[in-house]
Amino acid sequence: MAKKVVATLKTSENAKNFAKVIKAVRSPKTGAYTFREEIVPLDALQEALKA
Numbered sequence: 411m412a413k414k415v416v417a418t419l420k421t422s423e424n425a426k427n428f429a430k431v432i433k434a435v436r437s438p439k440t441g442a443y444t445f446r447e448e449i450v451p452l453d454a455l456q457e458a459l460k461a
Contacts, residue, residue, distance in 0.1 A: 430449050433445065
């Protein structure tokens, strides 16, 4: 379903280009890694990677 959402955002008339960011985040309790996904505009890509 996420692919369909991204495809509709790209085909709209005034939409920006988007990127899907997947980060590996370590849990402080268990130490296991979990993955967090975000869809961000290319303008805010560097800020999303730093956070």
